[in-house]
Amino acid sequence: MAIGERIHFFRTMRGMTQKYLGMALGFPEKSADVRLAQYENGSRTPKADVTAALAQVLDISPKALDVPDIDSYTGLMHTLFTLEDRYGLEVCECEDEVHLRVHIHKGRDAA
Incomplete structure (x- = not known):
């Protein structure tokens, strides 16, 4: 997942x-949404x-955006957290073995 998607x-x-x-990042009201749209769509x-400020406002680790x-x-x-x-990745135990399980109905590409 690219930074814009994150x-x-x-x-x-x-x-x-x-x-x-x-x-909240300090951009002027007239252009605040445009700038964020540019970050999210990858054109900027x-x-x-700015990444550090985004992490602070979103209350996440800056590493979560990298x-x-x-x-x-x-x-x-951080990949596992994502x-x-x-x-819906979760750790589960089955017959004394640890497994990673993905919920089939969560996420757009889960199958």
């Missing part, structure tokens, strides 16, 4: 409009200071 996901999860989030990429590096434990954990949020 911004959209967390913004909608928090019940915020693009205008509200843009204004937020700079590091494209994960699954070669690091932190990146792998899978949990999007697809």
Whole structure:
């Protein structure tokens, strides 16, 4: 999931409009929603200071907005958190084995 999709996901999860989030970041009211739309559709990429501010306003770790590096434990954990949020990934135990389970009705691509 690209950074724009992540911004959209967390913004909608928090019940915020693009205008509200843009204004919370300090963008002028007239262009706040346009700027957020540009970030979400990928036509603009937020700079590091904006990404940090987004994370603070959305009350998430800045790592949650990064494209994960699954070669690091932190990146792998944030990937698993994203899978949990999007697809209902959960850890379960069956016959003394640990499994990861995805809910088939959660998420647009789950099958």
